[in-house]
Amino acid sequence: MKKWLWIFWVLITLSVTGFYGYKMTLDEDKTELLIGDATHGHFQIELACESCHSEPFGGQEVLQNACTNCHQQELKDAHDSHPKKKFTDPRNADLLEVIDARYCVSCHTEHQEEQTHDMGVTLPDDYCFHCHQSVGEERPSHKDLPFDSCASSGCHNYHDNKALYESFLVKNSGGEWLKHLDEINTNRAIPSYAASQSVDQQEISTLTAELFAQKMASHPDINNHWQASAHEQAGLSCGGCHLTGASTNDQTSLAAAWIEQPGVEQCQSCHQQEASGFLEGKHGMKLAQGYIAKISDMSSEYSGLSFSELVQDNQHGCNSCHSAHSFDTEYAATEACLSCHTDEHSKNFTASPHAQLKDKVLEGSLAAASQVTCATCHMPRVKEKQAGTEVVRVEHNQNLNLRPNEKMIRSVCLDCHNLAFSIDALADESLIQSNFKGKPSKHIESIDWALERENKNARKE
Ligand code: HEC
Ligand code: HEC
Ligand code: HEC
Numbered sequence: 054m055k056k057w058l059w060i061f062w063v064l065i066t067l068s069v070t071g072f073y074g075y076k077m078t079l080d081e082d083k084t085e086l087l088i089g090d091a092t093h094g095h096f097q098i099e100l101a102c103e104s105c106h107s108e109p110f111g112g113q114e115v116l117q118n119a120c121t122n123c124h125q126q127e128l129k130d131a132h133d134s135h136p137k138k139k140f141t142d143p144r145n146a147d148l149l150e151v152i153d154a155r156y157c158v159s160c161h162t163e164h165q166e167e168q169t170h171d172m173g174v175t176l177p178d179d180y181c182f183h184c185h186q187s188v189g190e191e192r193p194s195h196k197d198l199p200f201d202s203c204a205s206s207g208c209h210n211y212h213d214n215k216a217l218y219e220s221f222l223v224k225n226s227g228g229e230w231l232k233h234l235d236e237i238n239t240n241r242a243i244p245s246y247a248a249s250q251s252v253d254q255q256e257i258s259t260l261t262a263e264l265f266a267q268k269m270a271s272h273p274d275i276n277n278h279w280q281a282s283a284h285e286q287a288g289l290s291c292g293g294c295h296l297t298g299a300s301t302n303d304q305t306s307l308a309a310a311w312i313e314q315p316g317v318e319q320c321q322s323c324h325q326q327e328a329s330g331f332l333e334g335k336h337g338m339k340l341a342q343g344y345i346a347k348i349s350d351m352s353s354e355y356s357g358l359s360f361s362e363l364v365q366d367n368q369h370g371c372n373s374c375h376s377a378h379s380f381d382t383e384y385a386a387t388e389a390c391l392s393c394h395t396d397e398h399s400k401n402f403t404a405s406p407h408a409q410l411k412d413k414v415l416e417g418s419l420a421a422a423s424q425v426t427c428a429t430c431h432m433p434r435v436k437e438k439q440a441g442t443e444v445v446r447v448e449h450n451q452n453l454n455l456r457p458n459e460k461m462i463r464s465v466c467l468d469c470h471n472l473a474f475s476i477d478a479l480a481d482e483s484l485i486q487s488n489f490k491g492k493p494s495k496h497i498e499s500i501d502w503a504l505e506r507e508n509k510n511a512r513k514e
């Protein structure tokens with residue numbers, strides 16, 4: 054897209070000539086065109102204007118398509134309680150006069166820093182009132198509740214409704230706060246990647262074999278790591294990562310085809326799902342837009358996160374957690390994270406009861422796969438059917454269950470805790486800060502209210 058077209062569009066929409074003291078250059082830096090900072094979720098891609106405004110003079114539908122392109126699946130997985138189709142129903146047309154809930158931008162606009170709340174919401178906190186004024190009359194438990202409390206932790210979310218709907222609350226109202234350790238073991242399988250994947254054995258010509266041998270000889274450490282890796286056992290050759298796409302039988306062009314530092318695209322050729330997950334979350338969203346970014350370019354005052362000085366110049370890729378030739382998933386699950394993340398929550402993990410579960414693994418009373426690591430919560434294992442077989446894979450988008458944090462209840466906490474404890478713990482900000490050391494200091498009444506209503510209905514019948 055030509056830059057002048059963008060400049061023209063910005064000027065036309067703002068109708069303020071001379072608003073920018075820009076130079077008419079053709080370089081692609083659009084910093085000067087940004088009419089206001091992007092929200093917390095998008096600041097990493099705020100200069101990739103095309104990712105949202107896929108064409109400069111597109112209207113509302115263009116933006117809407119962009120939002121749904123990237124977020125539709127996530128909202129579907131969240132059992133969205135207010136999908137667009139609820140509002141295209143003519144009976145609800147009057148509700149749309151104040152907030153046109155068919156369009157994402159009615160509630161999540163961009164470039165409006167001063168009116169942006171958590172999760173990119175650009176509405177006042179009590180907006181549920183517009184459509185649900187009568188809830189106090191219908192439900193005695195809700196009689197005197199203020200409307201800015203509906204969406205507080207453990208009660209409701211506008212979209213996510215995986216663990217907070219009434220019948221789920223009732224069904225999961227019992228149980229001890231912590232399951233028995235044996236029960237935990239049976240619930241957490243180990244990734245069984247090999248079951249689903251076979252590597253196309255590459256033909257190795259004499260020339261390529263020579264090249265590999267030469268590289269191995271000059272890098273004995275790499276060769277040792279390699280010999281012990283799951284990749285070697287699966288029959289992958291050095292060329293699986295270092296020569297992807299190259300087909301050549303001539304020595305000089307072969308040497309030129311050698312990729313010295315394979316990146317995400319090489320791993321992606323075999324690990325499609327891990328790579329998509331990575332690219333859809335905050336670790337890879339910038340790379341997904343074609344930026345070769347350093348850690349220092351990926352954080353801002355918005356995120357409130359802090360990172361180790363040592364990694365500021367590193368790029369984020371598969372190698373940040375997995376090394377190139379040896380693969381230690383235990384390192385990847387905690388230590389790797391702590392080599393970058395230095396905020397309070399992350400730093401407090403090591404001293405938390407969850408981290409101490411490692412001792413039980415060493416004693417032999419808990420399976421290694423059942424301990425709690427950073428990845429247990431942020432990169433949970435998911436069971437799914439692939440080509441008819443059930444496999445367990447690791448979700449590589451650490452944002453998928455992050456916010457609102459009730460998304461973690463079903464994907465993580467319920468493996469080991471009951472619902473009431475999980476809701477209370479996630480509503481307690483000081484517990485998040487301490488990385489879950491101690492019991493929740495709050496009690497959320499959702500389950501109590503749901504049970505009360507259920508009992509009352511039962512009495513009526
Ligand atoms: C994450 C998505 C996103 C990105 C990236 C983004 N914008 Fe926007 N932009 C929006 C949204 C949403 C609106 C508000 C539309 C509304 O409220 O109707 C908007 C509004 C605008 C407007 C006001 C005109 C209009 O169409 O409403 C301009 C001008 C604009 N953006 C320019 C830019 C430029 C230039 C860039 C890149 C430097 C950029 N935007 C990057 C989402 C984005
Ligand atoms: C190119 C893909 C892309 C487009 C286009 C896009 N988003 Fe996002 N959005 C992301 C990513 C990546 C994140 C950060 C990870 C996450 O929170 O899921 C994000 C985060 C968010 C968040 C959560 C913010 C938070 O702090 O938790 C909201 C809300 C959101 N986007 C809404 C929108 C809306 C509305 C639009 C359309 C104007 C839009 N997005 C367009 C990729 C996109
Ligand atoms: C009527 C207001 C409203 C509309 C319309 C709306 N959202 Fe949201 N959205 C919210 C609120 C409020 C939150 C904060 C979390 C919550 O309460 O669920 C949120 C949170 C999000 C999040 C964070 C993750 C999550 O699951 O909650 C994403 C992503 C998101 N919205 C995307 C979208 C997209 C895409 C659209 C359009 C298809 C859209 N929203 C339409 C109000 C709205």
Ligand code: HEC
Binds near residue numbers: 145148154180185
């Ligand atoms: C633009 C109007 C609108 C806004 C704003 C709105 N809702 Fe709704 N909500 C609806 C409609 C319409 C339904 C569907 C009612 C029905 O099916 O009977 C609904 C349904 C619900 C349900 C039942 C969902 C289910 O399927 O179990 C809950 C809970 C809910 N809303 C809570 C909220 C909360 C909390 C807020 C504020 C964060 C909110 N709503 C904001 C219109 C809205």
Ligand code: HEC
Binds near residue numbers: 268289315377
């Ligand atoms: C699973 C993919 C993969 C396979 C298979 C693989 N490598 Fe690598 N290799 C990498 C990555 C990724 C890097 C870049 C490391 C970095 O950026 O720090 C790398 C870097 C290197 C380097 C550059 C030196 C260095 O330390 O940066 C050499 C030499 C090398 N590999 C040799 C080999 C040899 C020999 C084999 C076969 C025994 C092999 N590699 C197999 C992924 C792989």
Ligand code: HEC
Binds near residue numbers: 375382
């Ligand atoms: C040519 C295909 C191929 C490429 C390219 C490839 N892998 Fe693999 N990878 C595999 C196969 C097959 C396995 C399964 C081995 C097993 O489970 O026994 C595997 C397993 C893994 C594992 C699990 C290791 C374990 O001990 O459980 C990790 C982590 C991994 N790969 C990361 C990467 C990274 C990072 C890259 C890029 C630098 C990469 N892979 C490139 C085929 C590939």
Ligand code: HEC
Binds near residue numbers: 246
């Ligand atoms: C933020 C750290 C991190 C990054 C970045 C990362 N991984 Fe992983 N990966 C992990 C962890 C942690 C596990 C194992 C989790 C466990 O054992 O519970 C894992 C497991 C895997 C596995 C084996 C399990 C499975 O999903 O089948 C593969 C394959 C894999 N990663 C590939 C990749 C590829 C390819 C990339 C780059 C696109 C990548 N990873 C980037 C942390 C990461």
Ligand code: HEC
Binds near residue numbers: 097336355386391432
């Ligand atoms: C190479 C450095 C690096 C490593 C290793 C790393 N991260 Fe990150 N992480 C980042 C950066 C940079 C961001 C983006 C920060 C932002 O958007 O503000 C991020 C974002 C996140 C977020 C989203 C924060 C938010 O507010 O949306 C979570 C959660 C997260 N990382 C968890 C992990 C976990 C768990 C691991 C280990 C399995 C890990 N990270 C490994 C650098 C790293």
Ligand code: HEC
Binds near residue numbers: 390430488489
């Ligand atoms: C028991 C589950 C659990 C464990 C273990 C855990 N976290 Fe978290 N993490 C959470 C929850 C819940 C949040 C808060 C999400 C929210 O409400 O915004 C969070 C938030 C984060 C954030 C975003 C903070 C922010 O302010 O945006 C990062 C980064 C993060 N965790 C990294 C880590 C790292 C690194 C580790 C391991 C050292 C770790 N977490 C261990 C559950 C966990």
Ligand code: HEC
Binds near residue numbers: 231407409461462467
């Ligand atoms: C794999 C099992 C497992 C998962 C998943 C898990 N926990 Fe735990 N959790 C435990 C165990 C076991 C303990 C008790 C550790 C001890 O005291 O020895 C614990 C302790 C706690 C404590 C501290 C209680 C105290 O008395 O100090 C809190 C708070 C907590 N978990 C919250 C959560 C939340 C919230 C989640 C989901 C985000 C979660 N846990 C996920 C196993 C798990």
